[in-house]
Amino acid sequence: MPKNKIQKVRFHKGDQRPGPVTGNLTYRKRMIKSGSDIKWQVVEYPRKVVVSTFFFEEDATELVKFQNKHKVWKENGGIPMFLCSNNYK
Numbered sequence: 001m002p003k004n005k006i007q008k009v010r011f012h013k014g015d016q017r018p019g020p021v022t023g024n025l026t027y028r029k030r031m032i033k034s035g036s037d038i039k040w041q042v043v044e045y046p047r048k049v050v051v052s053t054f055f056f057e058e059d060a061t062e063l064v065k066f067q068n069k070h071k072v073w074k075e076n077g078g079i080p081m082f083l084c085s086n087n088y089k
Contacts, residue, residue, distance in 0.1 A: 032053075041054075042063050
């Protein structure tokens with residue numbers, strides 16, 4: 001293939017560019033009680049997906065503060081489902 005040939009992208013009628021990332025991701029912790037155990041869940045809003053579950057409140061608080069500050073998964077629309085906890089709401 002010649003090196004001077006430039007690959008061109010063909011657009012079709014009705015094609016649109018992807019828009020900017022919209023929406024606001026926030027993370028909150030909530031306490032749940034299962035049997036006699038108290039656990040802390042980190043929940044991603046607005047999707048209401050349980051990201052992870054912790055035994056200690058400090059661990060959940062640390063994750064919530066980090067995710068709310070850096071917004072690591074904002075470009076992807078949130079944390080992928082395969083990285084989240086299986087018991088999501």
